[in-house]
Amino acid sequence: MTITTIRSRTVVMSSTNIDTDQIVPARFLTTTSKEGLGNALFADWRYDAGGRPRPEFVLNKPEAQGCRILVAGRNIGCGSSREHAPWALVDYGFQAVISNEIADIFKNNSLKNGLLPIVVDDATHAWLLQNPGVEVEVDLRASTLTVPGRPAVGFPIDPFARVCLMNGVDELGFLLSKNGEIEQYEARRRA
Amino acid sequence: MTSAKTMFEKVWSAHEVAPQTAETPAVIFIDLHLTHEVTSPQAFTVLRERGLKVRRPDLTLATMDHSTPTRTEQVFGGAPISIESAAKQIQQLEINCAEFGVELLGLQDSRRGIVHIIGPELGITQPGKTIVCGDSHTSTHGAFGALAFGIGTTEVGHVLATQCLLQKKPKTCAIEVRGRLPAGVTPKDLILAIIGKVGVSGGTGYVFEYRGEALRALSMDQRMTICNMSIEAGARAGMIAPDETTYEYLKNTPRAPKGKAWDDALAYWKTLPSDDGATFDKVVEIDASSLEPMVTYGTNPGMVVSVTGRIPDHRGDAVFDAAMKYMGLSPGQPIAEAPVNVVFVGSCTNGRLVDLRAAAQVLSGRKIAKGVQMLVVPGSQEVKRLAEAEGLADVFKAAGAEWRESGCSMCLGMNGDTVNKGEYSVSTSNRNFEGRQGIGARTLLASPETAAASAVLGRVADPRQFLRA
Numbered sequence: 226m227t228i229t230t231i232r233s234r235t236v237v238m239s240s241t242n243i244d245t246d247q248i249v250p251a252r253f254l255t256t257t258s259k260e261g262l263g264n265a266l267f268a269d270w271r272y273d274a275g276g277r278p279r280p281e282f283v284l285n286k287p288e289a290q291g292c293r294i295l296v297a298g299r300n301i302g303c304g305s306s307r308e309h310a311p312w313a314l315v316d317y318g319f320q321a322v323i324s325n326e327i328a329d330i331f332k333n334n335s336l337k338n339g340l341l342p343i344v345v346d347d348a349t350h351a352w353l354l355q356n357p358g359v360e361v362e363v364d365l366r367a368s369t370l371t372v373p374g375r376p377a378v379g380f381p382i383d384p385f386a387r388v389c390l391m392n393g394v395d396e397l398g399f400l401l402s403k404n405g406e407i408e409q410y411e412a413r414r415r416a
Numbered sequence: 417m418t419s420a421k422t423m424f425e426k427v428w429s430a431h432e433v434a435p436q437t438a439e440t441p442a443v444i445f446i447d448l449h450l451t452h453e454v455t456s457p458q459a460f461t462v463l464r465e466r467g468l469k470v471r472r473p474d475l476t477l478a479t480m481d482h483s484t485p486t487r488t489e490q491v492f493g494g495a496p497i498s499i500e501s502a503a504k505q506i507q508q509l510e511i512n513c514a515e516f517g518v519e520l521l522g523l524q525d526s527r528r529g530i531v532h533i534i535g536p537e538l539g540i541t542q543p544g545k546t547i548v549c550g551d552s553h554t555s556t557h558g559a560f561g562a563l564a565f566g567i568g569t570t571e572v573g574h575v576l577a578t579q580c581l582l583q584k585k586p587k588t589c590a591i592e593v594r595g596r597l598p599a600g601v602t603p604k605d606l607i608l609a610i611i612g613k614v615g616v617s618g619g620t621g622y623v624f625e626y627r628g629e630a631l632r633a634l635s636m637d638q639r640m641t642i643c644n645m646s647i648e649a650g651a652r653a654g655m656i657a658p659d660e661t662t663y664e665y666l667k668n669t670p671r672a673p674k675g676k677a678w679d680d681a682l683a684y685w686k687t688l689p690s691d692d693g694a695t696f697d698k699v700v701e702i703d704a705s706s707l708e709p710m711v712t713y714g715t716n717p718g719m720v721v722s723v724t725g726r727i728p729d730h731r732g733d734a735v736f737d738a739a740m741k742y743m744g745l746s747p748g749q750p751i752a753e754a755p756v757n758v759v760f761v762g763s764c765t766n767g768r769l770v771d772l773r774a775a776a777q778v779l780s781g782r783k784i785a786k787g788v789q790m791l792v793v794p795g796s797q798e799v800k801r802l803a804e805a806e807g808l809a810d811v812f813k814a815a816g817a818e819w820r821e822s823g824c825s826m827c828l829g830m831n832g833d834t835v836n837k838g839e840y841s842v843s844t845s846n847r848n849f850e851g852r853q854g855i856g857a858r859t860l861l862a863s864p865e866t867a868a869a870s871a872v873l874g875r876v877a878d879p880r881q882f883l884r885a
């Protein structure tokens with residue numbers, strides 16, 4: 226899969242520190258595949274005790290349907306290293322997560338699954354939180370985010386991850402291509 | 417320019433297969449890959465799909481801990497595991513390890529336990545190693561002067577196939593701990609205080625090195641409690657320089673190097689501590705001597721207060737308000753008034769022998785309060801055996817607590833050991849997130865001493881009243 230631009234309205238979840246236990250609660254982790262995890266996404270916020278969607282939860286609102294960009298409060302993805310979190314977001318249909326701070330492991334895991342973790346400055350973040358549902362455009366080539374009526378803002382992204390995402394290059398393939406160097410390293414260590 | 421290096425830099429540069437460039441991250445060799453049933457199945461699937469082998473089975477060890485039962489009849493008695501999907505996941509790990517030639521310490525193995533407890537017990541956690549696992553609390557192993565961090569499942573696949581990871585070099589942060597911990601104040605209290613000070617995202621992008629007199633005085637078990645929770649401040653890893661305490665611990669472990677190999681290893685390990693004058697990207701200072709036992713009151717590990725204190729008033733702050741609502745607590749309320757329904761002693765944070773001793777010391781000759789359920793889950797089968805041999809298990813049982821087989825258990829409630837909705841749990845684990853211990857469960861993190869004291873009084877309690885000599 227390759228990504229160059231994403232254009233979508235945003236869904237806003239303004240809570241700070243949305244941890245991966247909220248994104249996918251632990252009881253859904255007994256799966257041995259990745260499929261279907263979208264149903265478990267934010268399960269404890271999304272469904273009531275009887276498993277019915279809670280109408281007041283943001284993802285259950287009509288205007289949130291089809292949105293592919295999640296704007297989250299500061300420090301989304303903290304906690305457990307479970308890759309089930311980005312798997313669930315992707316399976317649900319998200320392609321990017323925007324915040325002013327994104328936890329390390331979650332950021333890494335997201336990049337490996339075609340989910341763009343976009344860290345923006347505080348002012349842009351605050352504006353996005355206050356304007357849910359706006360149509361934004363992410364340009365991965367230029368590493369910019371454009372929101373209506375504001376100048377485009379750049380976001381940092383690891384250059385290697387960017388190339389991988391844009392060209393569909395796979396990191397495992399890259400590592401496997403380093404076999405010669407790995408063998409040399411192992412030989413050095415044995416010496 | 418100085419050539420003085422931090423411990424992190426020494427370990428990092430010794431493992432660079434290819435250094436970081438402007439276009440590509442570094443390729444880092446991994447000395448030890450620990451794996452478990454929850455974050456590995458999809459990685460093995462990738463190997464199978466691409467026709468790959470496990471490159472270094474000799475550097476890979478699997479165990480099962482997260483979704484495993486803790487009831488003896490389900491572990492050893494042939495009774496069905498209560499959660500069907502968990503049983504399947506356990507079985508899948510057995511299949512994967514057999515097919516790919518990976519050593520597995522399976523459900524009934526006497527060396528099984530929480531992955532971060534058995535690595536050190538076996539002596540495969542060693543200074544200077546790079547250690548990874550598909551689990552964020554891999555930071556625990558940093559207590560030995562290893563560079564140890566959690567990875568995702570895709571990266572588990574990378575390590576299985578290539579024994580390497582693509583990594584961007586993190587920054588370093590020294591946590592300078594001044595003074596010594598007062599009596600009755602534990603390493604758990606220290607790390608909770610550090611997280612309270614740094615904040616739950618203050619360590620993002622950093623590797624911590626904990627330094628200072630207070631740490632030198634701690635046992636390995638205690639140092640692990642501190643490194644374990646580095647991730648709760650957002651840090652990638654936490655390290656403590658190896659010293660005589662480290663070497664003494666490792667010397668008697670089954671898989672530590674022996675004979676000449678030991679001497680060589682020891683000589684190397686002694687070169688690892690940060691050089692005098694090495695600079696860190698950031699420094700945080702904390703005074704251990706003024707600390708008290710700490711308890712969390714909210715829904716992240718940084719929302720912490722001393723056990724004698726009151727819940728602060730940050731009304732108007734969205735995180736605080738949501739936490740108060742979820743926890744059913746109020747600003748200004750003394751934390752020692754918070755009710756307790758469940759007490760959990762265990763996890764990779766506080767499930768080692770010293771932790772069980774500490775809890776038993778408080779419980780000895782006492783009973784847990786009526787209506788309180790207390791679960792004591794040893795971190796490994798080895799811890800279980802030692803605790804039974806020392807009579808600790810008898811103390812727990814006499815006090816009215818349940819004594820189980822090892823595993824993660826109520827730390828994350830994957831195996832069905834959960835806290836009921838709305839109930840308060842004083843837990844020695846590391847996360848008080850909403851729903852972590854069960855849907856609607858309200859978790860207060862604390863030391864084993866505080867947890868045991870709270871079990872006795874049926875409310876959050878200062879353990880020092882039970883610890884007078």
Ligand code: SF4
Pocket residue numbers: 481482530531532551553763764765823824827828845846
């Ligand atoms: S005890 Fe808890 S924190 Fe530790 S590995 Fe198990 S689930 Fe994770």
